[in-house]
Amino acid sequence: MNYVAPDWFIVGLKVVVYAVLVLMVIYTLRHMLFTLNRLFGRQRHPYLDIDTADWPQVTVVVPAHNEAAVIANALDALADVDYPVERYEVVAVDDRSSDETWAVMQACSDRHPEVLRILRRTEGMPGKAAVLKEVSEALDSDILIVFDADYVPGRGLIKQIAAPFFDAEIGAVMGRVVPHNTASNLLTRLLDLERAGGYQVDQQARMNLRLLPQYGGSVGGVRLSALRAVGGWRVDVYAEDTDLTYRLMLAGFKTVYENRCECYEEVPEVWQERNRQIMRWAKGHNQVALRHLGSTLRTSGIGAFARLDAVLLLGVYLLAPLLLLGFLCGFILFLLGQPVLAGSALVVFGLVSFSALGNYAAFFEIAAALHLDGSRKRLRLLPLNFLNFLVSLINITRACGSLLFDDTLRGKQLRWDKTARYRANGKPP
Amino acid sequence: MMWLAVFWLLVLVVCTAPFVPALHEWLIGSDAEPLVVVREQETNIRHFAHSFFDQIQAFFEREGIDTLAPPADYEGEFRPGQGFLFLSPDSRPQWSDEIRRTRLVNTLLIASGDLMIEGGYVYEQEIYCGGQLYGGAHSTFRAVYAGTDLVLGQNCTVARWLHSQGHVHIGRDCTVYGRISSTSSITLGAGTRFQRLNAEVMRFASDAAVAGGLGMRRPKPILWPMPDQARQLDEHTVLCSGDLKLYTATRVDSHLIAHGTLELGTSCEMNGNLKAGTRLVIGAGCVVRGALVCPGPIVIGPGCLVKGPVVSETEISIAAGSVIGTPGLTTTVTAPRVRVASGSQISGTLWATVEGVVDASPTRVSPA
Numbered sequence: 075m076n077y078v079a080p081d082w083f084i085v086g087l088k089v090v091v092y093a094v095l096v097l098m099v100i101y102t103l104r105h106m107l108f109t110l111n112r113l114f115g116r117q118r119h120p121y122l123d124i125d126t127a128d129w130p131q132v133t134v135v136v137p138a139h140n141e142a143a144v145i146a147n148a149l150d151a152l153a154d155v156d157y158p159v160e161r162y163e164v165v166a167v168d169d170r171s172s173d174e175t176w177a178v179m180q181a182c183s184d185r186h187p188e189v190l191r192i193l194r195r196t197e198g199m200p201g202k203a204a205v206l207k208e209v210s211e212a213l214d215s216d217i218l219i220v221f222d223a224d225y226v227p228g229r230g231l232i233k234q235i236a237a238p239f240f241d242a243e244i245g246a247v248m249g250r251v252v253p254h255n256t257a258s259n260l261l262t263r264l265l266d267l268e269r270a271g272g273y274q275v276d277q278q279a280r281m282n283l284r285l286l287p288q289y290g291g292s293v294g295g296v297r298l299s300a301l302r303a304v305g306g307w308r309v310d311v312y313a314e315d316t317d318l319t320y321r322l323m324l325a326g327f328k329t330v331y332e333n334r335c336e337c338y339e340e341v342p343e344v345w346q347e348r349n350r351q352i353m354r355w356a357k358g359h360n361q362v363a364l365r366h367l368g369s370t371l372r373t374s375g376i377g378a379f380a381r382l383d384a385v386l387l388l389g390v391y392l393l394a395p396l397l398l399l400g401f402l403c404g405f406i407l408f409l410l411g412q413p414v415l416a417g418s419a420l421v422v423f424g425l426v427s428f429s430a431l432g433n434y435a436a437f438f439e440i441a442a443a444l445h446l447d448g449s450r451k452r453l454r455l456l457p458l459n460f461l462n463f464l465v466s467l468i469n470i471t472r473a474c475g476s477l478l479f480d481d482t483l484r485g486k487q488l489r490w491d492k493t494a495r496y497r498a499n500g501k502p503p
Numbered sequence: 504m505m506w507l508a509v510f511w512l513l514v515l516v517v518c519t520a521p522f523v524p525a526l527h528e529w530l531i532g533s534d535a536e537p538l539v540v541v542r543e544q545e546t547n548i549r550h551f552a553h554s555f556f557d558q559i560q561a562f563f564e565r566e567g568i569d570t571l572a573p574p575a576d577y578e579g580e581f582r583p584g585q586g587f588l589f590l591s592p593d594s595r596p597q598w599s600d601e602i603r604r605t606r607l608v609n610t611l612l613i614a615s616g617d618l619m620i621e622g623g624y625v626y627e628q629e630i631y632c633g634g635q636l637y638g639g640a641h642s643t644f645r646a647v648y649a650g651t652d653l654v655l656g657q658n659c660t661v662a663r664w665l666h667s668q669g670h671v672h673i674g675r676d677c678t679v680y681g682r683i684s685s686t687s688s689i690t691l692g693a694g695t696r697f698q699r700l701n702a703e704v705m706r707f708a709s710d711a712a713v714a715g716g717l718g719m720r721r722p723k724p725i726l727w728p729m730p731d732q733a734r735q736l737d738e739h740t741v742l743c744s745g746d747l748k749l750y751t752a753t754r755v756d757s758h759l760i761a762h763g764t765l766e767l768g769t770s771c772e773m774n775g776n777l778k779a780g781t782r783l784v785i786g787a788g789c790v791v792r793g794a795l796v797c798p799g800p801i802v803i804g805p806g807c808l809v810k811g812p813v814v815s816e817t818e819i820s821i822a823a824g825s826v827i828g829t830p831g832l833t834t835t836v837t838a839p840r841v842r843v844a845s846g847s848q849i850s851g852t853l854w855a856t857v858e859g860v861v862d863a864s865p866t867r868v869s870p871a
Contacts, residue, residue: 240794241778270538297737
C-alpha cells in the first residue's frame with residue numbers, strides 16, 4: 075500500500091532541504107574563500123614588527139581551579155617574559171580549588187615576588203568569567219591579558235599581544251593556540267588538525283579580509299577601558315569571550331588576530347572530556363548568537379561583507395542540528411518516493427562542508443594550515459578526521475537541544491565545567 | 504557480473520585507499536611532535552651579530568689568541584670548508600693576484616684591532632673587527648661586526664647584517680639589506696636604501712643636530728571641541744566615522760580615530776594615539792605623545808615630534824627635522840615602504856619590510 079503524503083508536507087520538507095543546502099553551500103564557499111586567501115592573498119600582520127616602544131601597563135590574569143598539575147609551568151613562564159617589569163604584573167586567582175593549586179601558587183609567588191600576585195576566591199559565583207569580572211573591576215591597568223593555567227607562553231608573547239593596542243581602535247587581541255600533547259593519542263592528533271585549521275587559516279583569513287576574528291578568552295588581551303565601556307565581563311554566558319567579541323564590535327572596537335602570538339595549550343585526551351568541551355562551546359556560542367544576531371544584522375558600524383561574515387560566524391554551531399534536520403527531511407522524501415535529487419546533493423554538500431561543524435575548520439582549511447605550518451606528514455591523518463566530525467555533529471546537536479530545553483525552557487542554572495588536565499610532569503617544549 | 508565485481512572492488516579501493524596512510528601515520532606517529540612555535544630570536548635584530556661574536560670568541564679561545572698581544576697575520580680553517588685570514592692590529596690584507604683580478608674575497612676576515620679594507624671588492628664571508636672598521640667605497644659585504652665604530656664608503660652593499668658596538672656611518676647611495684644595528688647611533692647617507700635599522704639614535708643624510716621636533720616654537724594649543732559626527736568609544740577614545748581635519752594648534756587629550764582621512768593642521772598637540780582608516784597626515788610642527796596607525800599612507804610633516812610607534816600597511820613619509828622616539832624612550836617605525844628625509848631622527852627600530860630610502864630632498868605633503 076502506498077502512503078500519499080499531503081502536498082504541504084512534501085513542500086515543507088523540500089523547503090527545509092533546499093534551505094539547508096543553500097546554507098551549506100554558503101558556509102563551504104566561505105571556508106574556500108578563507109583558504110584561498112590564506113594561500114594566495116595578501117597577509118596582514120601590521121603590528122608584528124613593533125619591538126620597541128613605551129609599552130602600556132599590562133596585567134595578566136590566570137584563573138585557576140584545580141590546576142596544581144599545570145599552573146607552576148604557566149606562572150614561571152609568565153614571570154620570565156620580556157616586558158618592562160614596572161609595567162607588568164601577573165595576577166593568579168585560585169577559584170576554590172580542592173587540590174594543591176594554592177600551595178603551588180604560593181611557591182611560585184615566593185619565586186617571583188616582583189611580578190606575581192596571588193589571590194584566593196572562596197565565595198561568589200564560581201567560574202572563569204566570574205573571576206575575570208571580579209579582577210577586572212578592581213584593576214588599574216591599560217591591558218588585561220588572560221591565560222588559562224595550562225598555557226605556557228614564550229618570552230616574547232606579552233609584547234606581541236600588547237603591540238596591537240597602540241592602535242586606538244583595537245578592543246581585543248587574540249593569539250594562536252597550539253596543542254603540545256599532540257602525540258598522546260588519536261584524539262589529540264585530530265584536535266591538533268582542527269586547531270591548525272581554525273587558527274592558521276580561519277582566524278588569519280578573517281584578519282586579512284578585515285572581518286571579525288574571534289577573541290577566544292585565552293592567549294589574548296582586552297583593552298580595559300573598552301571592556302568597561304561595553305559593560306565588563308558577563309557571567310551569565312558559557313562563552314564570555316565570544317560574547318565580548320560581539321559586544322566590542324557593536325560598540326565600534328575591532329578585534330585582531332595575531333598568528334605569530336603562539337602559545338602551547340593542553341587539549342583533551344579522552345573523548346568524554348572533548349564532548350563536554352565542544353558542548354560547552356556550542357552552547358555558549360549559540361547563546362551569543364541568540365543575544366547578538368539582531369543587533370549584528372542592524373549595526374552600521376561595519377561594512378556589509380563584514381556584517382554578513384559576523385552573522386555567519388554566529389551561526390557556525392547551528393549548522394550541526396540543521397544538517398541533521400536536512401538529512402532527515404531528505405530521507406523522508408526518499409521514503410515517500412519523491413524526487414530527492416536534493417537529498418543526494420545534500421550528502422555531497424554535507425560531506426564537503428562537514429568539518430565546518432568541528433571548530434569551523436573544513437577539510438581544505440586543515441590541509442592548507444598544515445601546508446603553511448610545514449607539517450605535511452600529519453596531513454595523512456585527515457581521513458580520520460571524519461570521526462571527529464561525527465562526534466562533533468552529535469554533541470553540538472545535543473548542546474543545541476540542551477540550550478533549548480534545559481536552559482531556556484526549564485531555566486536551568488549555568489554550570490561551569492572544568493577541563494581535566496593530563497600533564498604528569500615536565501613542561502611543554 | 505565480473506565487471507560489476509571489478510567496479511565495486513575499485514570503489515572499495517578508492518574509498519579505503521586514503522585510510523592506509525592515515526592509519527600508518529596514526530600508528531607510527533612520524534609527525535606527532537608539537538609544532539615548534541617559540542621564536543625567541545625572531546624579533547631580536549642583533550641575534551645574528553651576537554651569535555657571530557660568540558663564534559669568534561670561541562675561535563680566539565680555540566686558537567689561543569690573546570687579543571691584547573695578538574699574533575702576526577696568518578691563515579687557517581675557521582670551520583670545515585671555510586677559510587679565515589687573521590689580521591693583527593693595523594695590518595691590511597694583502598690580496599693575491601687572483602683576488603685582485605676577480606675582486607672576490609671568499610675568506611672570513613678576523614681582525615683583532617682596527618681594520619681598513621680596500622673598496623671595490625666583494626666580501627663573500629663575514630668580517631669581524633675588534634676595533635674600528637673602515638670599509639672602502641663600492642664594496643659588497645655579506646655581514647660585518649665592528650667592536651667600535653664602523654664607517655662604510657659610498658655605494659656599498661650589505662647583504663645580511665651589520666652591527667657595531669659604536670657609531671655606524673654609512674655613506675651615500677648604499678644598499679643595506681637585512682639587519683643593521685648599533686649600540687649608539689647610525690647615520691645613513693642620502694640615497695641609501697635600507698630595510699631594518701636599530702639604534703638609540705638614527706640620523707639621515709646629515710650629522711647636524713635636529714632642531715625641528717624638539718626646539719621649535721609653537722603657538723599655545725587650544726583644546727579640541729568634539730564635533731557632532733564624533734562619538735566617545737570609551738573614556739579615552741573618540742571615534743569619527745568619516746574624514747576629520749583638525750585646525751592649526753589644536754590640542755586633543757584622548758585617542759582619536761577617524762574611519763576616513765585624518766589630517767592635523769600645523770602645531771597640533773595630541774596626547775593620545777591616532778588612527779586613520781585611509782590616510783593620516785600630520786602637519787608641520789605637531790607633537791604626538793602617542794602612536795600613529797593607519798592601513799594607508801602616513802605622512803609626517805617637517806619638524807614634528809612623535810613619541811609612539813608609527814605603523815602603516817603601505818608607506819610612511821617622514822619630512823626633514825622630524826623626531827620619532829627619543830634616545831631614552833625608543834620606538835618603532837614600520838611599513839612596507841618608508842621614505843625618510845634628510846635631517847630627521849628616529850630612535851629605536853626602523854623597519855621597511857619592502858624597502859626604505861633616505862631622501863635628500865624635503866618630503867612634500869601631498870593633498871589627500
